[in-house]
Amino acid sequence: MTLSFAPSSDASVPLQVIAQPDLDDWLAGQPEAVTTWAKISGFTGALGQVLLIPGADGAVQSALAGYGTATGRARKRFPLAAAAEALPEGTYHIASGIDQADLETECLGWLLTGYAFDRYASQSPAKARLVAPDGIDAARLEVLAGAEALTRDLVNTPASDMGPEQLHSAAEALAQEFGASFEVVLGDALLEQNFPMIHTVGRAAAQAPRLIEMNWGVTGPKLTLVGKGVCFDTGGLNLKPGASMGLMKKDMGGAANVLGLARMIMALELPVQLRVLIPAVENSVAGNAFRPGDILTSRKGLTVEINNTDAEGRLVLADALALADEGEPDLVISMATLTGAARVAVGADLAPFYTDNDAAADALNRAAGRAADPVWRMPFHNPYEGLIEPGIADLDNAPAGGFAGSITAALFLRRFVGDSPYMHFDIFSWQRSKEPGRSKGGFGQGPRALLTALPEILGL
Structure with missing residues (x-):
């Protein structure tokens, strides 16, 4: 298995990482269709919760990843990995929501979601791939x-x-x-x-x-x-x-x-x-x-x-x-x-x-x-x-x-x-x-x- 970042691509889906306390403020700045879709889908920003946002043509326009509360994140080694494991197969890039100080740790956690011990039986690791954000040492993390x-x-x-x-x-x-x-x-x-x-x-x-x-x-x-x-x-x-x-x-x-x-x-x-x-x-x-x-x-x-x-x-x-x-x-x-x-x-x-x-x-x-x-x-x-x-x-x-x-x-x-x-x-x-x-x-x-x-x- 190769635990690596995805190549940069215009087709990658922007991922908005949203902590629970910040959800209302984030929704207030979004188009009504996005706000309505998030509310009827029950998106609360809970840790590991994900939601795909469709565009006018029905294709995925962006994705939301719940980042929970500071208390909840403190109890996990790699909080963002919970969302990475829940996202459907595809290529994503982090558009917002992760502090620079936490970025390398969260990206490492994302890479590790691709691990599976499949020597004796097939396994299903996470299939969502991440484009390496600017400002991290991607080669070192790999x-x-x-x-x-x-x-x-x-x-x-x-x-x-x-x-x-x-x-x-x-x-x-x-x-x-x-x-x-x-x-x-x-x-x-x-x-x-x-x-x-x-x-x-x-x-x-x-x-x-x-x-x-x-x-x-x-x-x-x-x-x-x-x-x-x-x-x-x-x-x-x-x-x-x-x-x-x-x-x-x-x-x-x-x-x-x-x-x-x-x-x-x-x-x-x-x-x-x-x-x-x-x-x-x-x-x-x-x-x-x-x-x-x-x-x-x-x-x-x-x-x-x-x-x-x-x-x-x-x-x-x-x-x-x-x-x-x-x-x-x-x-x-x-x-x-x-x-x-x-x-x-x-x-x-x-x-x-x-x-x-x-x-x-x-x-x-x-x-x-x-x-x-x-x-x-x-x-x-x-x-x-x-x-x-x-x-x-x-x-x-x-x-x-x-x-x-x-x-x-x-x-x-x-x-x-x-x-x-x-x-x-x-x-x-x-x-x-x-x-x-x-x-x-x-x-x-x-x-x-x-x-x-x-x-x-x-x-x-």
Whole structure:
């Protein structure tokens, strides 16, 4: 699918975007026929309501799109997308009603209404196309929409067709598209090259575990992205109940979001030295699965007591983060669908993140609003460090008690990054029900905010 703007055309239909409180004033300036037609059609300006205005010859002269109230719009990520999804097939241009400050966000939302995951059954995305308004960076918005579609496709694809091998192929295809270098450490080579925890978590699966690496760019700050690629998580020997296992195809959402962000960075040619690391595994049950009570030695040399095999994501990320830190990057960002505790704390819609850098956190918070990609800072709370120290080993992968589960997971990961500036995202990457511009299923969470903030964080 191509999520792009329509070519400019004299045949495009002018779209008047009208907020509910402004409807009477707008109608007062219209011909009587238009006013009458709007009233008998019941057009109120409610969010997502649309009305086609016929001309004297019966052809569509213009269209109205309800923009609701300020309170209603504040509860939606892409308010105009509600109208875009309701409009009939055709080409439209925005004639009035959208503030310049909101224009790019609303246009991105419109583009995203064209997304559909149709690999297994036909779907019906919105068919109304938009001519890019003056004053927006249309090419950039198309890049953002394309990256979002990549992330959604990867997360939506079931594990039967998105195991470590297929995630490997998707990353390689992206590398080839942008001329990035690409390499993989596969199977027992993980042991030979000192990635023991990635190997341990993935060794029981039919598809071999692997560490995927992509490198792009030769000048600028060194930016390393690390994405959790657990393509399915049974919970291992601490087997998840069925209700908890049902969405585990999305446990590679961190990798999917990292690949979406990488695609944006490369397509927009940000002046950075980009490195992408994805530990790709499936956490399966077999005779050689790792066990509760095992003690693993990580790439960094830290020992880890396994108190729950369902806390496997932090294990594979730990080896990848240790490798990332060895390259002395200017910034390391990890993204993972890591803990249910984060969902309890902030719900499904916010992307919680951790960093010790106040300036970077402030830049990200400001960028998130502009990018319509909300985030929430969580604390690396040092007094909780003792919770991840079991005594029998350096670290505990699943501290007892369950309190502060997202924080303790983030503290665990931070142990594997030395002096490199570090930021961690504990995301959900799943839209539970359809919203304007946001189809039910996988979605990007954090990449647009990061892309918008990176120039300030890295001094680009």
